[in-house]
Amino acid sequence: MNRIIQQCARFGSSRNGRCSPEKHAEVQSRTVDQDPADVTVVLDQTQYLKGKMLAAATVALNFAVFTAFVDLMAVSSLMPAISESLHAEKTITWAMTAMLDGAVVGQCVFGYLSDIFTRRAMLLWALCLYAIGALGCALCSLRENTVAFFVLRAMIGIATGSITNLVNIAQFDYVPPERRGTFQGFQGPSFFAAAVVGLLSAPALAQIRREDSQPGWTGLYYLEGSLAVVAAVLVGICLPSKESSPKAPRIWHLLKTVDWLGILFGAAAVIPATTVIKEGDRFGWNSPTVIGLGCMSGFCALVFVILGCMDRGLRPIVPFRLFRNPRVAITYAVNFFVGFAYDDMLCFMPLYLVLARGKSPLVAGALMVPFVTTHGLQLFASGAMVDWLTKRGHESIPYFMLFGSVLGTASMAVLGGVDTKLPTWVNIMLTVVFGLGTGSIMQTSVTAIRNEVSAEDAAVAIGSRNVIGFLGGSIGTAVGSQLVQWRLQARLPSHLHSFADYVFARPDLSELAPKDQGLAQNATSGSLKTVFLASCAVFGLCVILCTQLVLKSRTKDIWQGLRSVTASGAGTPQPRRSVEDMRDGEPAKTNHAEP
Structure with a gap:
């Protein structure tokens, strides 16, 4: 216990490097009357660095x-x-x-x-x-x-x-x-x-x-x-x-705090689900294999949720109590949908450029660079702008997320909804707009979640956000693959149905008869546009969810202003707290106030 308090005194949460009295009392309260083996199961790893x-x-x-x-x-x-x-x-x-x-x-x-x-x-x-x-x-x-x-x-x-x-x-x-x-x-x-x-x-x-x-x-x-x-x-x-x-004697005790059942049932829910989505046609949708995998996935998902809601003395993989905060729940949902659309773009846009637009694989890769460049630059720019606005007392994260959702929806609507072939430069500009949208959301969502939870929940909350994003990508690529094959089989004549099975290997269209080449290219273009329309739909859901975040932010500002006026006797409303005024590990109270 003394070692923990000394560590806290040395690497405290305040910016001057010392532990605040509140943090000291919190550490003491967690360690008094506990068995030594139970102390510091969750390490306090906060260590603010400077300079080199x-x-x-x-x-x-x-x-x-x-x-x-x-x-x-x-x-x-x-x-x-x-x-x-x-x-x-x-x-x-x-x-x-x-x-x-x-x-x-x-x-x-x-x-x-x-x-x-x-x-x-x-x-x-x-x-x-x-x-x-x-x-x-x-x-x-x-x-x-x-x-x-x-x-x-x-x-x-x-x-x-x-x-x-x-x-x-x-x-x-x-x-x-x-x-x-x-x-x-x-x-x-x-x-x-x-x-x-x-x-x-x-x-x-x-x-x-x-x-x-x-x-x-x-x-x-x-x-x-x-x-x-x-x-x-x-x-x-x-x-x-x-x-x-x-040390080695403590390893076994610490491993007993891990929610191994949650890990097992979570993986057992995801893997069968993606298998059913991707291989349903090959196995047969009414086959015992598909039905059994679907039932297994649903059962394991139900058990995973129940385990996450129970108080078993363990730290759950995804603590569902975090979803009680509506801002956290909405941000998680947005991350799922953005992951769905983003990984579909990475997986299917190069395929579209090669098979539908006739580009070589190397040229297709080069044409993807503007998209990922814009996405990467926007990650940096949005983070810097959020910091700048926060220091001046403005809550900007919901607006960045709404801005990104609108851009993603608009770009995918044009890319998937226009029947005629767009010029290559227009296609690239649409991917750039899409990159602006995803870059605006992915960066700010991390900060949004961190501002809503305590230091003790920070790692698991951010980890849950990342899990949900990758889960969206996994399901998105599985759904996209199935959509492409379904649409190809519906558009192609019967003698070209085998083309649908090999489309992701990018078959050489020159091996087909000239008439069949045009059919295959047009069918591939239309099938991949279906994936882009699916991305448009999920981004549309992001617009709805982010609008809710903006409305909650505006309502919160009005409510805080009224409370400040009441507290000060109809005086000037108190200024909003900025991030540097917050104690480390304690979420801003302004983030949780609800009317």
Whole structure:
């Protein structure tokens, strides 16, 4: 207990580095009358950095983000080459879906365990897992083992989800409240760099035929493994850790605090659901396999929710009590829908450019760069603008989220709703507008959730946000794949129905008869536009939800103004509190006041 109080005194929540009396009393109250084994199950890892230490930690964290996003950007361009090497033309979309399913699990587990074993330790483990998965994917080309490849893709997904989640959480540990939006926005340049490397190098490597019997696409996985090693070195050197990892005798006790049942039932709900969505046609929608997987998914989802609502003396993976705050619940829902549309864009837009617009894979990757560049720059810009406005007492987050939702809805409505082929430059401008929308929402939603919860719930709240976003992406790509195949089978003549099974391997249209080439191209264009219309629909739901956030914000301002006038005897309303006036770990009371 004394050690904890000393740590609090040294690394307290106030900006001058000392522990406030309230924080000291809180720590004492949590430790009195407890068994020593129960103390510090959740480590207080708040350690605000300055100067060179903050710069070094920022570089290390953002390099880890860059490493994780390289794979996410490259997978769509690699799918045709991988499907040819592994003879997986009909199942290659699992390369994306397995990764996203794994990311959902990784978001749950690693972010959760970082409260026990420190952020740095779990980030190092995630990078090691990423390197092992990347090396394994490259070696799968030697044995042409499709199942092993998809399992290793899931392993990379676990690592990718863990890295992005841990970086978001760690930045709140190291950065003071008044600067969090700006530093969170530094992920934008990392995202841009990863997009350039992934989108351009993947199609170039896919065209290489090496003499050592390994196809060129394996080079990207060797690159990813090397980047992971460099990132692990930077994290180990540059990231400080206020608390040390628990010693061996305490490991078993700490592991008993983990909600293993929640992890098990959560994964068992997601994986069968995506399997049913993607493979329903192949198995047959009325087959015992599909019915059994659907029942299993529904049952496990119900148990997962029940476990999250129960008080079992454990920390649930997704604490459903957070949903009692309407702003948190709405923000989570928006993240789900944005993840749905965003991953559909990454997965299906390159396919649209190649098959429907006749671009080469390398040109298609280059045409995606403006979208991801705009998205990355907007991540940084929105964070900086939110910080600037917050310092002046203005709550701007709901307006940024509404702005992004409107842009996403409008761009997808034009892209999916216009029947004629748009000029290429118009198509690119629409993706840029879409990137402005997603960049405005993804960045500000992290700060929005962090401002609504206590320090004790910060890690699990942000982790839940990331889990829900990746879950939306996983379901979005599964739904999009099924929509494309359904629409293709409806549009193509019977002798071209097999084309629908191989569309994600990007078949060479030149092998078809000239008349069939036009039919296949037009059918592919119309089918992919259906996916864009689905993205428009989910972004429309975001507009409705974000409008609710804006209305709640306006109502809150009016209510606070009336209360201030009443409290001061019809005097001047008291100024609103800005972020730097808040105590660390305590959400602003203005964020919770409701009429």
